[in-house]
Amino acid sequence: MSYTQVQGGITAPRGFVAGSAYCGIKESNPDRPDIAVIHSPQPTVVAATFTTNRVKAAPVRVSSMHLRGEDVRAIVANSGNANACTGLEGIENAKRMAASVGKALDLKPRQVMVCSTGRIGVQLPIEKMEPVLAEFQERLRPDGSMRAAKAIMTSDSFPKELAVEFEVEGQTVRIGGIAKGAGMIDPNMATMLCFLTTDAVISKPHLQKALSVSVEQSFNRITIDGDMSTNDTVIMLANSLSGHPPLKYGTPAFKLFQNALDCLTRNLARMIVEDGEGVTKFVEVHVNGAASLNDARRAAEAVANSNLVKCAWFGGDPNWGRIMDALGYSGARLREELVDIFYDGVSAVKGGLASKTPFSKLQEVVAEKKFTINIDLHVGKAEHTVYTTDLSVDYVKLNMGE
Amino acid sequence: MSYTQVQGGITAPRGFVAGSAYCGIKESNPDRPDIAVIHSPQPTVVAATFTTNRVKAAPVRVSSMHLRGEDVRAIVANSGNANACTGLEGIENAKRMAASVGKALDLKPRQVMVCSTGRIGVQLPIEKMEPVLAEFQERLRPDGSMRAAKAIMTSDSFPKELAVEFEVEGQTVRIGGIAKGAGMIDPNMATMLCFLTTDAVISKPHLQKALSVSVEQSFNRITIDGDMSTNDTVIMLANSLSGHPPLKYGTPAFKLFQNALDCLTRNLARMIVEDGEGVTKFVEVHVNGAASLNDARRAAEAVANSNLVKCAWFGGDPNWGRIMDALGYSGARLREELVDIFYDGVSAVKGGLASKTPFSKLQEVVAEKKFTINIDLHVGKAEHTVYTTDLSVDYVKLNMGE
Numbered sequence: 001m002s003y004t005q006v007q008g009g010i011t012a013p014r015g016f017v018a019g020s021a022y023c024g025i026k027e028s029n030p031d032r033p034d035i036a037v038i039h040s041p042q043p044t045v046v047a048a049t050f051t052t053n054r055v056k057a058a059p060v061r062v063s064s065m066h067l068r069g070e071d072v073r074a075i076v077a078n079s080g081n082a083n084a085c086t087g088l089e090g091i092e093n094a095k096r097m098a099a100s101v102g103k104a105l106d107l108k109p110r111q112v113m114v115c116s117t118g119r120i121g122v123q124l125p126i127e128k129m130e131p132v133l134a135e136f137q138e139r140l141r142p143d144g145s146m147r148a149a150k151a152i153m154t155s156d157s158f159p160k161e162l163a164v165e166f167e168v169e170g171q172t173v174r175i176g177g178i179a180k181g182a183g184m185i186d187p188n189m190a191t192m193l194c195f196l197t198t199d200a201v202i203s204k205p206h207l208q209k210a211l212s213v214s215v216e217q218s219f220n221r222i223t224i225d226g227d228m229s230t231n232d233t234v235i236m237l238a239n240s241l242s243g244h245p246p247l248k249y250g251t252p253a254f255k256l257f258q259n260a261l262d263c264l265t266r267n268l269a270r271m272i273v274e275d276g277e278g279v280t281k282f283v284e285v286h287v288n289g290a291a292s293l294n295d296a297r298r299a300a301e302a303v304a305n306s307n308l309v310k311c312a313w314f315g316g317d318p319n320w321g322r323i324m325d326a327l328g329y330s331g332a333r334l335r336e337e338l339v340d341i342f343y344d345g346v347s348a349v350k351g352g353l354a355s356k357t358p359f360s361k362l363q364e365v366v367a368e369k370k371f372t373i374n375i376d377l378h379v380g381k382a383e384h385t386v387y388t389t390d391l392s393v394d395y396v397k398l399n400m401g402e
Numbered sequence: 403m404s405y406t407q408v409q410g411g412i413t414a415p416r417g418f419v420a421g422s423a424y425c426g427i428k429e430s431n432p433d434r435p436d437i438a439v440i441h442s443p444q445p446t447v448v449a450a451t452f453t454t455n456r457v458k459a460a461p462v463r464v465s466s467m468h469l470r471g472e473d474v475r476a477i478v479a480n481s482g483n484a485n486a487c488t489g490l491e492g493i494e495n496a497k498r499m500a501a502s503v504g505k506a507l508d509l510k511p512r513q514v515m516v517c518s519t520g521r522i523g524v525q526l527p528i529e530k531m532e533p534v535l536a537e538f539q540e541r542l543r544p545d546g547s548m549r550a551a552k553a554i555m556t557s558d559s560f561p562k563e564l565a566v567e568f569e570v571e572g573q574t575v576r577i578g579g580i581a582k583g584a585g586m587i588d589p590n591m592a593t594m595l596c597f598l599t600t601d602a603v604i605s606k607p608h609l610q611k612a613l614s615v616s617v618e619q620s621f622n623r624i625t626i627d628g629d630m631s632t633n634d635t636v637i638m639l640a641n642s643l644s645g646h647p648p649l650k651y652g653t654p655a656f657k658l659f660q661n662a663l664d665c666l667t668r669n670l671a672r673m674i675v676e677d678g679e680g681v682t683k684f685v686e687v688h689v690n691g692a693a694s695l696n697d698a699r700r701a702a703e704a705v706a707n708s709n710l711v712k713c714a715w716f717g718g719d720p721n722w723g724r725i726m727d728a729l730g731y732s733g734a735r736l737r738e739e740l741v742d743i744f745y746d747g748v749s750a751v752k753g754g755l756a757s758k759t760p761f762s763k764l765q766e767v768v769a770e771k772k773f774t775i776n777i778d779l780h781v782g783k784a785e786h787t788v789y790t791t792d793l794s795v796d797y798v799k800l801n802m803g804e
Contacts, residue, residue, distance in 0.1 A: 055730030055738045055754075085726050087739065087755045120723025121756045228731040307709070307793075308801055315802025321522025324487050328457030329630040336457045337489065352457075353489045354523045391709075396795050399710055400717025 002166065003260040009145030009161030012176040013199035014241040015042050018144035020151035021136065023129045025080035025118070035129070036148035036178075037136050038075045038195055039105055044237045046072035046113065047208040049215045051232035058083045058090035059114040060231060062098065069110045075195055075235055076101040076133065077115035077152050078124070079180070082191065084230040085121045093124045100133035115233050117154055117180060117191040149178040152193055155398070156181045160271045164260045168244040168253045173200045175257075177264050181272035191229040192219060194268060196236035200257055202247040209249055210258050211236050218265035222387045223304050224276045234265075273387050278394030281313050284372040287332075288383035295332035296384035299375065302330030303386075310391035318362035320348045327375065338378040344371045404568065405662040408576065411547030411563030415576040415601035416643040417444050420546035422553035423538065425531045427482035427520070437531070438550035438580075439538050440477045440597055441507055446639045448474035448515070449610040451617045453634035460485045460492035461516040462633060464500065471512045477597055477637055478503040478535065479517035479554050480526070481582070484593065486632040487523045495526045502535035517635050519556055519582060519593040551580040554595055557800070558583045562673045566662045570646040570655045575602045577659075579666050583674035593631040594621060596670060598638035602659055604649040611651055612660050613638045620667035624789045625706050626678045636667075675789050680796030683715050686774040689734075690785035697734035698786035701777065704732030705788075712793035720764035722750045729777065740780040746773045 011018050017040075020033040048067050050060050066072060076097055083090045098112040105112075116124070141147070149159035163176035179194040202210070215234050247254045274282050285304045290296035303309055306326040312319035320341050327334060341349035343365040347357050365371050413420050419442075422435040450469050452462050468474060478499055485492050500514040507514075518526070543549070551561035565578035581596040604612070617636050649656045676684050687706045692698035705711055708728040714721035722743050729736060743751035745767040749759050767773050 053727065053730035054734075054736055055726050082723075085723060085738070085751070085754055085756070087753075120726065121751075228727070230727050230730060307797075311798050311801035314798065317802065321484075321487060324457050324522065325455065325630070325632050328455035328632060332456075334456055336487070349487070349523075351489075352487055354487070391798060393795050393798050395709075396713050396716065396793060396798055399713035400719065 003164045003263065006163045006165045006174065008143065008163050008176060009149060010038055010176040010178050010195055010197045011142055011145040012163035013174040013197045015199060015239050016040050016197045017140035017142050018148040019136065019139035019141055020147040021132045021139055023132045025078055025125060033147065033151035034078055034080045035132060036077045036151035037101055037140060038148055038197065039140050040073050040237055040239045042239045042241060043071050044073055044239045045202065045204040045207050046235065046237055047204065047211040048113070048233065048235045049212060051229055053228050053230050055085065055230050057116060057231040058086055058094040059116045060233060061091060062094040063113045063115065063233065066098070066110045066113055071111055072113055072237065073107055073111050074101055074105055075113045075115065077193060078129070079152050079154050080118040081116060081122055081124050082118045082120045082231050083116040083124050086123055089123055093126045096126050096130065097133060100130045101136055104134050104136045113235050115193055115231070117152065117193055117231055120230065145176065145178060152178065152180040154180060155277055156275055158275060160268055162264050162267055164264050166256055166260050168242070168256065171242045171244040173242045173244065173257070174198065175260055175264055177268055179268040179272060181275045191231040192272060194219065194234045196234070198236070198238045199241040200238050200247055201240040201242060201244055202238050206247060206249055206254070207236060207238050210261055213258060214261045214265045217262055218269040221385060222269045222273045223301065224273065224389055270387060273389055276389050277398045278392040279389040280369070280392050281390040282370045283313060283388050283390070284385060285388060286372060286383065286385045287375045287377065289377040289380060290382040290384070291333045291380035293382045293384065296382040298330045299327050299332035299377065300384045300386040302326040303373065303375070304388035307391055310389070313366060314390035314392045316363060316367045318343060318348060318359070318366050323373065324349065332377065333379060334377045335379060340376040340378065342374040405566045405665065408565045408567045410545065410565050410578060411551060412440055412578040412580050412597060412599045413544055413547040414565035414578040415599045417601060417641050418442050418599045419542035419544050420550040421538065421541035421543055422549040423534045423541055425534050427480055427527060435549065435553035436480055436482045437534065438479045438553035439503060439542060440550055440599065441542050442475050442639055442641045444641045444643060445473050446475055446641045447604065447606040447609050448637065448639055449606065449613040450515070450635065450637045451614060453631055455630050455632050457487065457632050459518060459633040460488055460496040461518045462635060463493060464496040465515045465517065465635065468500070468512045468515055474513050474515055474639065475509055476503055476507055476514045477517065478514055479595060480531070481554050481556050482520040483518060483524055483526050484520045484522045484633050485518040485526050488525055491525055495528045498528050498532065499535060502532045503538055506536050506538045515637050517595055517633070519554065519595055519633050522632065547578065547580060554580065554582040556582060557679055559677055562670055564666050564669055566666050568658055568662050570644070570658065573644045573646040575644045575646065575659070576600065577662055577666055579670055581670040581674060583677045593633040594674060596621065596636040598636070600638070600640045601643040602640050602649055603642040603644060603646055604640050608649060608651055608656070609638060609640050612663055615660065616663045616667045619664055620671040623787060624671045624675045625703065626675065626791055672789060675791055678791050679800045680794040681791040682771070682794050683792040684772045685715060685790050685792070686787060687790060688774060688785065688787045689777045689779065691778040691780045691782060692784040693735045693782035695784045695786065698784040700732045701729050701734035701779065702786045702788040704728040705775065705777070706790035709793055712791070715768060716792035716794045718765060718769045720745060720750060720761070720768045725775065726751065734779065735781060736779045737781060742778040742780065744776040
């Protein structure tokens with residue numbers, strides 16, 4: 001019951017090909033690749049999760065429809081333009097992206113999932129894109145994962161890809177993934193995209209179950225600034241080429257698959273946080289002893305999203321008073337006199353009061369690039385973890401626009 | 403039915419005296435006044451609203467108890483130390499503050515309201531404070547409002563005081579107020595304190611009614627960073643010296659009183675926002691056409707608290723895409739294709755899409771130091787306004803601690 005990390009990203013699993021192209025969508029970076037395509041020539045099942053923002057980008061609307069269909073075999077994603085707040089023309093353009101790639105790969109438009117990331121409120125230069133998309137077949141390679149990973153970058157400073165391998169009944173199974181991060185450059189949104197592939201044998205409902213659980217414990221636990229994008233999308237394709245008996249929920253093999261997928265998504269999520277624009281610190285906020293799961297989440301998110309807490313971290317100031325304050329307004333049920341707070345295991349607050357730890361000890365922890373804040377509310381048994389960052393001068397500079 | 407602005411702040415109404423003193427609570431600024439007292443030798447009725455943060459400072463707990471009693475005649479407030487997260491010793495110290503001032507003014511401790519603002523998690527230097535508090539009688543003046551206003555400042559750049567005057571049945575009535583703001587300097591909380599006085603004749607329940615309504619449309623509508631302090635407090639004293647028939651809810655005289663009070667609190671709230679540390683822009687976010695009051699509030703607050711929106715404002719970038727995004731995750735019911743957004747009346751978004759206004763026109767608005775964002779959701783009739791600021795490089799620098 002174990003898995004190992006392997007090379008190859010989304011093309012590590014058998015039968016997947018990927019590639020990238022330049023369409024000139026990014027006006028400021030015309031020579032950076034801006035289109036990625038992932039393709040399985042074999043039949044697949046698909047699962048996906050989308051942003052819960054009520055303002056949904058056109059590709060999110062189109063992909064949500066395509067998710068309902070059978071045998072999705074490709075994903076096309078562009079960077080440089082979010083195709084959000086673009087109305088019916090935007091929907092039409094997202095459909096044209098799917099249709100062009102479909103034509104190139106001999107697929108129906110509904111067999112292609114569509115994603116976009118970048119500028120909001122501007123129409124896609126679809127005329128420039130279609131000729132490139134229509135000839136994508138020749139760009140797809142069985143080692144093309146890194147090209148695709150690079151093409152979906154916006155302000156990311158490094159491409160993000162990972163793959164893991166494990167055995168099910170003597171057959172090697174692989175899961176691969178690429179992601180783009182929460183870096184932000186005007187006027188981009190902090191869109192998170194993640195594409196996952198596997199050669200596991202699994203039915204569509206079981207794949208969706210595994211993906212939803214996995215997203216919940218990874219991408220749904222990261223926060224840079226609390227803003228949620230119009231375009232956030234996670235898509236997973238499974239093509240059954242590993243040939244083991246189908247994975248069924250509740251079996252040890254399914255559990256192994258889930259663990260491997262969770263490891264992969266959690267590590268991609270961490271990469272996204274660490275690569276956030278202007279980020280100087282990576283902080284894990286863990287709340288336990290909460291009265292309910294909802295309370296644990298609220299408490300952790302209030303701390304992780306507090307500008308005052310995050311500015312203090314940026315400055316290397318432990319300032320647990322701001323954490324107490326954020327807990328207090330989080331809505332989580334708590335009794336001040338029961339709260340314990342630890343910085344990398346060092347007690348800062350005991351029973352709601354300053355602990356006897358010398359302030360310099362806490363300063364040492366907050367001076368680190370990575371640390372963990374543990375908060376025990378002592379009113380219940382629920383817990384929740386959020387991965388977050390500091391709030392830096394560079395964050396403001398990078399997001400202040402033109 | 404009108405009111406005029408007058409000089410004198412909290413000592414403008416008949417019968418109130420105020421003053422300040424130095425106790426040396428602020429280690430970094432030992433020679434700045436750090437204690438304010440407001441006193442009515444005549445009987446008063448009191449009303450108050452406190453922070454809804456579940457972590458409440460000791461003075462908030464003590465003042466909440468004193469609010470239930472009769473004939474409160476004084477307020478004592480210190481800056482430099484929040485007396486929050488200080489346990490039973492903190493409660494004891496807050497009671498000692500009240501008792502010392504009570505002794506000086508020949509009052510019972512429960513006739514004194516107590517407030518603190520400043521550093522969290524440190525015990526008050528009560529031994530230093532008591533001798534000063536015990537001799538406060540001689541420091542109180544009928545023109546002492548400005549002294550009190552200065553003594554409650556933390557990182558505020560200017561003292562905040564206002565007074566208005568109007569007539570009820572031939573008698574002159576005055577309302578005065580002082581406030582301290584949401585400026586933040588490590589490791590202070592963004593505590594908001596406001597003290598109000600009036601010589602109107604009004605019963606305790608009617609005064610509480612008027613104050614609650616007034617706070618709702620003023621201090622509850624300002625946001626710098628969404629963090630809510632452990633110490634936020636608004637207290638109002640009324641001493642009946644103007645001699646008109648008692649103000650009763652629902653009468654024209656009550657309405658006049660309410661309007662005057664609302665004007666005063668709204669202007670004090672504006673001063674607080676404009677004086678926020680690192681603030682370069684004052685922005686009014688007005689949402690109308692929402693499906694419910696709660697939706698209107700959520701939508702306005704999501705926009706006003708979005709770091710991405712606020713960074714864009716700081717940079718003079720209209721970036722309505724970020725506003726659409728914040729509306730989308732606010733939880734307010736909306737249909738993207740119905741949303742209109744205006745910058746100082748200039749259309750930026752029409753039916754969810756970029757309007758035909760040249761981008762430079764929107765840039766001109768956002769280049770101003772004050773502007774209004776109007777958002778019409780077109781799904782209902784509810785509306786809400788929030789007063790907020792940009793998010794600047796200086797905000798981060800001022801809050802990054804030691």
